[in-house]
Amino acid sequence: MEQINGIIDTLTESTRNLPVIKDIAHKAGVSTGHVSLGAIVFITLFMFLGICADLITDLIGMFYPMFMSFKALETKGADDDKLWLTYWVVFALFKVIDDWSGVFFFWLPFYYPIKLAFLIYLFAPQTKGAITLYDKVIKDFMIKHQTKIEAGLSQAGHAANLLQQAAKEEAMKKGMEYMLNK
Numbered sequence: 001m002e003q004i005n006g007i008i009d010t011l012t013e014s015t016r017n018l019p020v021i022k023d024i025a026h027k028a029g030v031s032t033g034h035v036s037l038g039a040i041v042f043i044t045l046f047m048f049l050g051i052c053a054d055l056i057t058d059l060i061g062m063f064y065p066m067f068m069s070f071k072a073l074e075t076k077g078a079d080d081d082k083l084w085l086t087y088w089v090v091f092a093l094f095k096v097i098d099d100w101s102g103v104f105f106f107w108l109p110f111y112y113p114i115k116l117a118f119l120i121y122l123f124a125p126q127t128k129g130a131i132t133l134y135d136k137v138i139k140d141f142m143i144k145h146q147t148k149i150e151a152g153l154s155q156a157g158h159a160a161n162l163l164q165q166a167a168k169e170e171a172m173k174k175g176m177e178y179m180l181n182k
Helices: 002-015 020-027 032-049 053-073 079-105 111-123 128-181
Strands: none
Touching: 002 032, 002 128, 020 032, 032 053, 032 111, 053 079, 079 111, 079 128, 111 128
């Protein structure tokens, strides 16, 4: 029981100034730590049952880093900027891989809790997992294939321009046909 009270005290200290949690705690007559612990238990239960698990992992994997990126942009130093820029590079790559491979793995037990733990590992300032993964794997791959990637992006941009032009011409043609046949 002492361990749980210690967790509640830590959560209370961390969340006492968060308006939503503060309001809920006030209305319920409990500390913000109790509300936070309840939310963590609730989210964890949903994760293990697979209820809204993909949504929960996306919200946690995007919202917290987005807010911390905002804070990093508003500070003078560049130390935190590197962490969050690196996170978004790694996250983008992870998201593409996850969207393609998730079809094969989502049914595995604990897939979403493992996915969430990985995302937290990536953005947690204590682990700086995104920087580690970037420095050890992604950076060398990107440098090695940079010209191919840039050529592919250029071709994709050119194809998008051609598609946009063809769509515009077709829309104009259909619009003229409609006006003439009216």
